[in-house]
Amino acid sequence: MKLNFPGPSARGLAVNALALFAAVIVAACGDPGGSAAPPPAAKAALSVELVAPTQVEWPAVLAANGNVVAWQEAVIGAEVANYRIAEVRVQVGDHVRRGDVLARIASETVASELAEAVASAAEAEAAAAEAAGNAERARELRAKGFYSAQLHAQYQSAERMAAARLAAARARQQAAGLKMDKTVVRAPDDGVISARRATVGSLTQNGEELFRLIRGGRLEWRAEMPSADLLRVPVGVPATLSGPNGATVTGKVRAVAPSVDAQTRNGLIYVDLPATDAVRAGMFARGEFELARSPALTLPQTAVV
Structure with missing residues (x-):
């Protein structure tokens, strides 16, 4: 027996060709914004500004560390022994004048x-x-x-x-x-009371400390410096200290130690400080000595890339 399978007609092939052509046209004519990739962003141009160097007097500094201490601290005690303290008139931090009454000792027996x-x-x-x-x-x-x-x-x-x-x-x-x-304990000089041990009712003793007084309220910075740099700092040059709160204090070199420590090979430089609340006795401070000034060309920090 002979079987006949029908083949594709010419009309069917034409329909399929037209459908494929229409799909290609639709794809080519679609919305370009929906499927096209965005164009690459343009790179920003680097602006350049010319800055002329400025000539200034540039300081040559030498850094150091040290402690802030009292210039002179007077130890005040009673000059009569075995008598009761009847009154104490000052507290730590009080400013006193020479001759002010600090304490009174019971004077009935005397x-x-x-x-x-x-x-x-x-x-x-x-x-x-x-x-x-x-x-x-x-x-x-x-x-x-x-x-x-x-x-x-x-x-x-x-x-x-x-x-x-x-x-x-x-x-x-x-x-x-x-x-x-x-029987009246008086201040020997102007200054600030830095310590007080006198208490009402206690008995005085020979050589016993009752008060400590920072004479004149003067402080000094004792900067520790290696022996190699010690001779570079002459008397009279300015020194700038940085306090714990960021405040700066400017002083002046009063003296340079004539000797150095045999163990550390460091010496001390004594800097007189003005009356200020930025530093207190006993504080550790960092500072710089301004040794000299020389002309130099400078640029602002923003000019350095």
């Missing part, structure tokens, strides 16, 4: 000693006046021949002894007066 000394001096003065009168009469009577030489000498000796006792009594009175004055 006052009685002074009164006794005054009475003894008055008694000795009366005795000396009496002895002087007796010696004067003895001289007059001796001139008239009524007194012997021996009796006259006794009156003269009594006068001198009375005068000596009067001088001793007056010296004791003066000592009692000085002791009375020392």
